[in-house]
Amino acid sequence: MNKKNSVAATLAIAAMLGFLCTLAYLAVGTVPATNRDFFNMALVALIGFVGTAFGYYLGSSLGSAQKNDLIRSAAAVPAGPPPADQSQAGYIRLPLLFLLAAFACIIALTGCAHTSATGVTDTPLQTAGKSLLAVKSTIVTAATATDNLCKAGKLTPDTCAQAKAAYEIARPAYDMAVDAYLLYSTGGDAADYTAALVRVQGIAQNLLLIASGGAK
């Protein structure tokens, strides 16, 4: 196994172990209600990791990588480093794994900040408003990062088009969630706000999944 593949294998094993540990935790424990939103977002990010790893090892990427290794070893290779082989999934997906890991860190930080803010006594309404602001930050940061990767040529045109569509859908969905929250804060229906929040959170998670699955 070459160095590139060993990096991919290590990340894949780490993602799988994290996923299995999460499942084990869910089997014996319960997620606190205040952390449920953050836990859902973190779980989706983790599923993105595992999906990427499965896509590499069970899709065509591993076979392609092995074929390239075979061709490289059979051919007379001149002295010097071999040319970069960007068709190997282990190579090009690293920035995307990095991006997902960074967003997982944000989500974990958000959860920690939420649970450790002992000096602040928020009402459920205030906590809901802060959650909505965090969702907006996640969407804008994820979209900006994806836009940068598109401009750098690291994502396929289809992925960039999907990300653009998700971003365009997220904008009115977020505005609707804000309006529902403002109505809720003045005595409106909590169910309307919850439905709007779930929808916009789903769009944010889709944006991350689109980016994680669209490497060239």
Place this chain on the structure above:
Amino acid sequence: MTPAQIAQLAIILAPIAQSIAVKGQEIVATYRSDLKQEDINRSLELSKSANWPELDFAQDGTL
């Protein structure tokens, strides 16, 4: 990866990592701040999508 590819990757990822770190700090600060309901409502009004960046997701560069 060659040193040139590592450098190219670092140039792409560094600003992304920086913006993610800044946003993460903002989120933590928001949760830990003792905002009044009026402040939250005002922040949400200002956070509406009219103030979001215009992104075209165009592919200007190459691998």
